[in-house]
Amino acid sequence: MAGRFFALALASVALASSSPSNASNSLWQGGFHLTSEVACACQQLSKIHSAEVLSPSSANYSEERIRFWDIRSDLHPACIFQPSNADEVAEGVKILSECNAPFAIRGGGHMNFPGSNNIDGGVLVTLNKLRDYKVHKDTIEVGPGMKWIDVIRALEPHHRAAIGGRLKTIGVPGLTLIGGVHYFINKYGFAMDNVERYDVVLGNGTQVIADSSTNCDLFWALKGGANNFGLVTKFTLKTHHMPKVSTTIQTFNESGVYDFIDAAVAMSRLDEPHTIAAGGILTLQYNATTKVVSASIMGVQEGVSKPPSQFANFTAIDGPIKMHNVTTMRQWTEDKETPNQMFRIAFAKHSIIPDTDRLYEIYQAWKKGIDTLSDVQGIHPTFVINLCPIGAVRAGRNTSVGNTWDLPLEPTVWWQFSTGWDLAQDDIRVTTWSRQLSESLHEENRQLSLAREHVYMGDAGEWQDAFATFPKKNIQRLKEIRAAVDPKGVFSRLNYGGFKLAP
Numbered sequence: 001m002a003g004r005f006f007a008l009a010l011a012s013v014a015l016a017s018s019s020p021s022n023a024s025n026s027l028w029q030g031g032f033h034l035t036s037e038v039a040c041a042c043q044q045l046s047k048i049h050s051a052e053v054l055s056p057s058s059a060n061y062s063e064e065r066i067r068f069w070d071i072r073s074d075l076h077p078a079c080i081f082q083p084s085n086a087d088e089v090a091e092g093v094k095i096l097s098e099c100n101a102p103f104a105i106r107g108g109g110h111m112n113f114p115g116s117n118n119i120d121g122g123v124l125v126t127l128n129k130l131r132d133y134k135v136h137k138d139t140i141e142v143g144p145g146m147k148w149i150d151v152i153r154a155l156e157p158h159h160r161a162a163i164g165g166r167l168k169t170i171g172v173p174g175l176t177l178i179g180g181v182h183y184f185i186n187k188y189g190f191a192m193d194n195v196e197r198y199d200v201v202l203g204n205g206t207q208v209i210a211d212s213s214t215n216c217d218l219f220w221a222l223k224g225g226a227n228n229f230g231l232v233t234k235f236t237l238k239t240h241h242m243p244k245v246s247t248t249i250q251t252f253n254e255s256g257v258y259d260f261i262d263a264a265v266a267m268s269r270l271d272e273p274h275t276i277a278a279g280g281i282l283t284l285q286y287n288a289t290t291k292v293v294s295a296s297i298m299g300v301q302e303g304v305s306k307p308p309s310q311f312a313n314f315t316a317i318d319g320p321i322k323m324h325n326v327t328t329m330r331q332w333t334e335d336k337e338t339p340n341q342m343f344r345i346a347f348a349k350h351s352i353i354p355d356t357d358r359l360y361e362i363y364q365a366w367k368k369g370i371d372t373l374s375d376v377q378g379i380h381p382t383f384v385i386n387l388c389p390i391g392a393v394r395a396g397r398n399t400s401v402g403n404t405w406d407l408p409l410e411p412t413v414w415w416q417f418s419t420g421w422d423l424a425q426d427d428i429r430v431t432t433w434s435r436q437l438s439e440s441l442h443e444e445n446r447q448l449s450l451a452r453e454h455v456y457m458g459d460a461g462e463w464q465d466a467f468a469t470f471p472k473k474n475i476q477r478l479k480e481i482r483a484a485v486d487p488k489g490v491f492s493r494l495n496y497g498g499f500k501l502a503p
């Protein structure tokens, strides 16, 4: 049925696309040329058993086309392929490869730049329907259509938690493949360090598993190597006993900002013999119109100490809101929404060794910089501080294969500009500002011997080459693994978007 429907939808372009020269003359919705490769793929995909293929005239196309967090990601795929299971994914990837058709993959749709998870004029593969999960004693098998709240809900009855996203609707696959920062990295490492097995569809459509005893090289490569090797159809994640967590929400006025940064730096340096899992989302907001600054922490700690002990340095700072609670991970996460189509938004991210005075200077430079954007409609600037304590690095090293980052054994702070705005006319202005200011501050950090080069893909700008910051020997190994598992380059040549390993 789906096949017939799609064949009709394509009828108007099928003749034109029967030869490459004609193909480039046929315009698709959104003003893009429908190539013969893409026409081939869309037609073939629509024949797969229970998968749905949406064309621009399908009822759900418009809704699916914009299921992204960043409005800039709203593009016009020629068709949208919605497989229901791993076999259909495998058939689909084989077709895309054989037709030589460019495609993008969408998991939770939160990577925030145009083309990272959507495509103009190509095929968008969505994973919404792969939502099966299975809870075991100390692992959970998770389909790539799941959001982190789904995993948290599945584990709550078992008093367990996985190491994944901190906010409700972030997707499992994108976050896990790029590393994954959870509250508890200081004890359990990153999300990637907690993956026990990946089920993967390779570029030729074969299905393989990768774990510590089978396809070990691929297993390692997927721990931070992003979408360069295949499409992951199932993640098997380690889980941890976590019946209750202790939480804190605190806000601070401008007068508390230096102490806030100092408390963050102290927390990043914590390295206790019996690590207590704890971490938070630390942000500074500046309203360029009202000139009001506020800082906040949303912190979570394992156990039931109230207020949570690891946040004592924050609790000691005066501030309007101090809310402590003992709850479950599910209750804590249920209201941490990050809805789709929130705004146009750009990230910029750099690493530094923990240094309060320098981070305060960076914050001041950021605030001054925002003043130059005060006339941008809907400007929504946030300065984010992510902590990478030494325990997070150590936990990764202690797994069977380690991870692709191979960070030095030291704490770092990852500082980030997250800048939202309303109108497309301001895209270049805001992204250029974000890039130039963050790069110049990072260069100053280099001169001061405070900079570290690692860039986390989850919060990087589209202009940042995160892979270039990995150790050289790891890049070489990743390229060799890619050549072995995907010799035709389906995931480097045809799969658009995200962070790609250089040729």
Ligand SMILES: Cc1cc2nc3c(=O)[nH]c(=O)nc-3n(C[C@H](O)[C@H](O)[C@H](O)COP(=O)(O)OP(=O)(O)OC[C@H]3O[C@@H](n4cnc5c(N)ncnc54)[C@H](O)[C@@H]3O)c2cc1C
Binding pocket: 069, 104, 105, 106, 107, 108, 109, 110, 111, 112, 116, 117, 127, 144, 164, 165, 166, 167, 169, 170, 171, 172, 173, 174, 175, 176, 177, 178, 179, 180, 181, 182, 226, 227, 230, 231, 232, 233, 338, 458, 459, 496, 497, 498, 499
């Ligand atoms: C509001 C917000 C909060 C965030 N919070 C956190 C946080 O707490 N911790 C953290 O570490 N990061 C966080 N991030 C960053 C987040 O990890 C990345 O945006 C991540 O890519 C989101 O995963 P996704 O599945 O939603 O992304 P998508 O945009 O769907 O995918 C990201 C990339 O992965 C590829 N991909 C998706 N699924 C697969 C698959 N199955 N196989 C192969 N490739 C695939 C896509 O093609 C795309 O290139 C946050 C981002 C936002 C916007």
